[in-house]
Structure formats: C-alpha cells, structure tokens
Amino acid sequence: MAGHWLRILAAGLLAASVAGGCAAKGPAVFDKPAIDNIHALAVPPLQSPQDPSAGALVSGMIGVRLQSARLPELSVIEPPVLWRLGGGPAGAMTDEDALRIAREMGADAVLTGTVTYGVAFVADSTTPRAMRESMKARDFQRDFGARKATTSVNLRILSVKANRAVYAHTGAAGGGEGSELLAKAVQAALKPFEDYVRTSR
Amino acid sequence: MSRTQVLSSSLLACLLGASALLAGCVPKTNIYDAYALTEARRVAVMPGLGAPGPDGTNAGTAESSLLITSLAGLDYYQVEGPGRIRKAAKAGLATRPATSRSLQAEITDRLDIDLLVLADVTDYRFTKQWRSASWFVGSSQWTETTYWAGVDMRIVTPDDGRIVYSGSGSASSRRGYGPALQQATGKALAELARFLADAKARRAKK
Numbered sequence: 001m002a003g004h005w006l007r008i009l010a011a012g013l014l015a016a017s018v019a020g021g022c023a024a025k026g027p028a029v030f031d032k033p034a035i036d037n038i039h040a041l042a043v044p045p046l047q048s049p050q051d052p053s054a055g056a057l058v059s060g061m062i063g064v065r066l067q068s069a070r071l072p073e074l075s076v077i078e079p080p081v082l083w084r085l086g087g088g089p090a091g092a093m094t095d096e097d098a099l100r101i102a103r104e105m106g107a108d109a110v111l112t113g114t115v116t117y118g119v120a121f122v123a124d125s126t127t128p129r130a131m132r133e134s135m136k137a138r139d140f141q142r143d144f145g146a147r148k149a150t151t152s153v154n155l156r157i158l159s160v161k162a163n164r165a166v167y168a169h170t171g172a173a174g175g176g177e178g179s180e181l182l183a184k185a186v187q188a189a190l191k192p193f194e195d196y197v198r199t200s201r
Numbered sequence: 202m203s204r205t206q207v208l209s210s211s212l213l214a215c216l217l218g219a220s221a222l223l224a225g226c227v228p229k230t231n232i233y234d235a236y237a238l239t240e241a242r243r244v245a246v247m248p249g250l251g252a253p254g255p256d257g258t259n260a261g262t263a264e265s266s267l268l269i270t271s272l273a274g275l276d277y278y279q280v281e282g283p284g285r286i287r288k289a290a291k292a293g294l295a296t297r298p299a300t301s302r303s304l305q306a307e308i309t310d311r312l313d314i315d316l317l318v319l320a321d322v323t324d325y326r327f328t329k330q331w332r333s334a335s336w337f338v339g340s341s342q343w344t345e346t347t348y349w350a351g352v353d354m355r356i357v358t359p360d361d362g363r364i365v366y367s368g369s370g371s372a373s374s375r376r377g378y379g380p381a382l383q384q385a386t387g388k389a390l391a392e393l394a395r396f397l398a399d400a401k402a403r404r405a406k407k
Binding site: 001042044048051053054056057060061063065067068069075076077078079080081082083084085097101105106117119128147149177178179182198 | 210211229231233247248251252253254257258261283286287290294297299300301302305307317319321323324326331333342349351353355357361362363364367369371374
C-alpha cells in the first residue's frame with residue numbers, strides 16, 4: 001500500500017518538475033543524420049550588436065574549444081581573416097555569405113549566430129561610506145563597483161549539402177565577468193552537439 | 202605474499218592504469234600539425250581583438266605587439282606584423298570581400314608567409330578591494346587593485362584555414378595590465394616554445 005502512494009508521489013514530483021521548467025531544454029534544431037555528414041566545420045565571426053569584438057572573440061573560443069576537444073572526424077576551419085586588417089568584422093553575415101565561405105574553404109558546414117554581452121555596475125557595500133560619499137558616483141562605480149555581466153550565445157550550424165540549419169541552440173550565463181562567463185555560455189550552446197558527435201562516431 | 206595475492210595486486214594495477222588512460226589521463230597537446238609548425242619559415246601576426254567590456258577596447262593592439270616580440274624571441278621564425286599584408290590587400294579588398302579565401306591565399310603566397318598568428322584578448326579588467334588594518338595607535342585603510350588578462354591564440358594555415366596550434370593563458374598582477382598580459386601570453390605560447398626548442402635541437406643534431 002505504502003509503495004502505491006510512493007509511486008503516486010514520485011509521479012507527481014516528476015510532473016511538477018517538468019511543468020516548472022526543470023527539464024533541460026534541448027536544441028531547437030537537431031538534425032542528427034545531417035550532422036553525421038559534417039567532418040569540416042568553418043567558424044567565421046559571430047554577430048554581436050552590442051559589443052563588436054565579442055562575436056569574433058566567441059567564434060575564436062569556439063574554434064579552439066572544438067579543435068582541442070579532438071572530436072572524432074571533425075576538424076575546425078578558420079575562415080579568411082583579412083577582415084582583421086580593417087579593425088573588426090564587417091556587418092551582419094547572411095546565411096548565403098556563410099555558406100559561400102564554407103564552400104570556398106572546403107567545409108561541410110558553417111557555424112553562425114549571435115552573441116550578446118552586457119556589463120552592469122553594482123555598488124559594493126563593503127567600502128566605507130565616507131569614501132563612497134567623497135567620490136563622484138560614476139567614478140566610484142567604475143573603480144569599486146562589482147561588475148555583473150550577462151551573456152547569451154545563439155548558435156546555428158548550416159550544412160552546405162542540405163543548405164539549411166541542422167543545429168540551433170542557445171546558451172546563456174550571468175553573474176560574473178570576463179571570458180569564464182562567455183565560455184560557460186558557449187559550453188551550454190555546444191554541449192548537445194559535442195556529446196552527439198563524440199558518441200556517434 | 203601468496204601467488205593469488207600477487208596476481209590480484211598486478212591485476213588491480215593493470216585495471217587502475219587502464220581506467221586512468223580511459224579517463225583521459227593521456228597528455229593533451231595543442232599542437233595539431235607538427236610538420237606545418239616545424240617547416241614554416243615566416244609567420245605574420247594579424248591584428249588582435251580586444252576584450253569585451255569597458256576596459257579592453259585597445260588590448261588587442263597591445264597583444265599583437267607583445268606576440269610579435271615573444272614569437273621573435275623563440276628564434277625560430279621570421280616574424281612580422283600585419284603591415285605588408287595590409288598594403289598588399291588594399292587593391293584586392295576593393296574588388297573582393299575580406300572573407301575571400303583566394304585573396305588571402307594569393308597575398309600570403311606572394312609575400313611568402315607560411316602561417317598566420319591570431320590572438321584575442323579574452324579578459325582585460327581590474328578589480329579593486331578595500332582593505333583596512335587596526336594598529337595599536339590607530340588604523341590604516343587602503344585599496345588593492347588587481348589587473349586580470351586572458352589570451353586565446355591560434356596559428357592557422359593561410360590557404361585552407363587549418364588550425365595548427367592553439368593556446369590559452371590567463372594571469373593577474375598587482376603591478377598593472379602589462380605584466381598580466383605578458384604572463385598570459387607566455388602561458389599561451391608555452392607549449393609552442395617547448396616544441397620549437399625541441400625541433401631546433403633535433404635540427405642541430407642532424
């Protein structure tokens with residue numbers, strides 16, 4: 001009898017956790033048969049409307065991450081970097097542009113997407129009040145404010161052969177600052193792809 | 202010790218060794234194409250990217266200069282900045298996009314550049330901490346500033362974009378951004394420096 005009630009309780013808890021959003025959200029697009037045909041992946045700069053360098057920085061992090069993970073039968077290709085001479089990546093890249101780059105480089109797919117990165121200053125209450133009052137609010141925040149950044153990385157992998165997205169997933173992170181935060185968001189966005197490639201080959 | 206005990210302890214040692222290997226205890230390397238790295242003669246360091254956030258805007262330029270000096274210090278490659286590539290690309294970029302593989306391949310081929318070095322500053326920020334101490338005759342208060350720097354670098358082949366080396370490093374310093382960035386760059390280059398020193402020694406033996 002007790003076992004019966006325990007089973008009902010477990011089912012109830014499971015239903016509540018799913019309804020409450022505890023179940024991990026999977027990628028929005030995850031075409032596994034198409035991913036099986038990807039052996040060379042081009043990683044051009046991602047778009048980043050807020051901070052122009054963040055997108056290119058994250059694409060570099062992704063390139064290094066995927067390459068050093070040594071995923072079976074997957075190599076990373078760095079698309080041409082002449083855009084660096086002009087100070088930064090030029091404007092938004094269309095899917096057609098991305099696929100053209102992948103084709104030119106002999107890649108099977110190209111990774112595109114967007115990055116958002118914002119920093120907020122939060123007053124640090126541990127500093128003495130007299131000091132806080134003696135400085136201009138802006139200077140105080142700049143020098144002593146705790147910085148809290150939030151970031152999200154939205155990735156799409158476009159297959160050259162299928163001419164469409166075969167993977168789309170978003171990762172987000174917040175609370176700290178710097179590359180660790182970006183790395184966390186990248187990891188969340190790439191994890192299902194990496195896990196699948198690692199186990200399926 | 203009985204024969205069974207000896208056998209079981211050897212078996213245990215074997216199992217531990219195998220599980221360590223399976224768990225990824227095999228040393229990882231960031232050198233993906235040893236041949237390309239040893240055969241290259243001339244490398245060009247492209248302009249670096251600064252870190253996101255309010256402090257890191259110009260950090261990329263500082264990192265590129267630091268990398269040119271550090272790579273030249275390895276005494277293996279002829280190292281140059283992006284100047285000649287920039288000059289050569291001027292005409293080509295008027296007719297072709299900056300993402301053109303053929304344009305990059307043509308330019309680097311003409312200038313005899315074997316590898317391109319890309320460096321991004323991933324962290325460039327400072328933190329301040331309030332400190333105070335009480336003494337017998339009073340108290341003192343001061344602030345401590347820590348400067349943080351992080352670097353991601355990769356070396357690629359200019360014609361097909363293969364990554365032949367990648368390295369990352371991060372460091373902090375109480376003295377300023379310069380020492381932090383220098384330490385981070387040193388860490389990112391450490392494995393390449395060891396590899397090239399070995400390659401040079403092997404070459405000298407022949």
